Amino acid sequence: MNNNYNSLKLVIFGAGRWGKNHIKTAASLLPNENITVVDLNPSTGELVNSISDKIDFTSNFEHSALDFNIAIVATPAETHYQLAKDLLNSGKHVLVEKPITLRADEAGELEELSIKKNLKLMVGHVLLYHPAIIEMKKKIQNGLIGDLQYIYSNRLNLGAIRSEENSLWSFAPHDISIIQSIVNDNPTSIHAHGGDFIQNGIEDTTLTFLTYPNNIKAHIFVSWLHPFKEQRLVVIGDKGMIVFEDSLKTNKLKFYKKGFEVKNGTVEKFDSEFEVVDFNSDKQPLSEEHRHFYDSVLNDTQPLTDGKHAAEVLKILEEATKSLKN
Ligand SMILES: NC(=O)c1ccc[n+]([C@@H]2O[C@H](COP(=O)([O-])OP(=O)(O)OC[C@H]3O[C@@H](n4cnc5c(N)ncnc54)[C@H](O)[C@@H]3O)[C@@H](O)[C@H]2O)c1
Secondary structure (H helix, E strand, O other), X not given: OOXXXXXXXXXXXXXXXXXXXXXXXXXXXXXXXXXXXXXOOHHHHHHHHHHOOXXXXXXXXXXXXXXXXXXXXXXXXXXXXXXXXXXXXXXXXXXXXXXXXXXXXXXHHHXXXXXXXXXXEEEOOHXXXXXXXXXXXXXXXXXXXXXEEEEEEEEXXXXXXXXXXXXXXXXXXXXXXXXXXXXXXXXXXXXXXXXXXXXXXXXXXXXXXXXXOOOEEEEEEEEOOOOOOEEEEEEEEXXXXXXXXXXXXXXXXXXXXXXXXXXXOEEEEEOOOEEEOOOOOOOOHHHHHHHHHHHHHHHOOOOOOEHHHHXXXXXXHHHHHHHHHO
């Protein structure tokens, strides 16, 4: 496997709240003189310089003026489609922040363009690179909790309110991407409810119900209007349950051997103490995401969170939005 990152020349678009994490992560993995940051706001140049004075910064981007082969788009969601399309058309591999675009058909178009151009297109569903989620998926695939029955995800906080998107579009891409990758199928029905309390028409709180084949059900509860932070994913199977609580400092991943079984025609409960599940907590999800992107470019492998996965997540967001607005 080629993991010589010296040949990668990266441009990062957007040095805002999340973009700065991409800049720090790239600076820890690539030769810093191979990185350029583009942000329309010239004052973000100071931040870039404080991360590394070897990283170039410009607020005036010209495709032809820069020599680069990979790009990361961490600008506001409404700019993703056009930026990613221009980058693919000029022959660059692209990692785009979530949501990849604001419409599923645009995501599908980017996916097709990347295939036609033989370029990597990846979306920043960072939790799929979290070592706890990777361990959780491994345990589920190995049959630890038996057949899947119910999954729910709470992503709640008194958090950053956005005016260009509601809490569903801001938070739920993560939860949808995780649930999709656990179930490995597409939902057959999607219903959502929500409430707008702070800004008219922008839901602060949404609850989305998903039905999958094989009687698998899920719900996602997201809110930026909540008294405390909770990031909890619960996966229930017929032989046990597994819980990932990212908002905890320790013991984030737990297995519960709990449930019901039918014995001699009667339903019996089985119930025992939880076991903490170990995972490699030294690995940072965003660093893993960057490595995955760089490795897929260098070794011509398909990214886990590719354009197809991104378009599926977008379709679910669109269906949930339709349901919400009805
Ligand atoms: N993966 C995650 O966990 C995660 C977390 C937070 C945000 N995000 C996503 O990251 C993206 C950025 O979010 P943010 O919170 O950093 O936003 P932000 O508003 O803090 O920053 C966006 C930056 O992009 C710049 N910008 C706007 N248009 C540009 C353009 N055309 N070219 C270059 N720069 C441009 C702005 O000047 C600003 O500095 C969003 O899509 C958001 O959903 C992802």
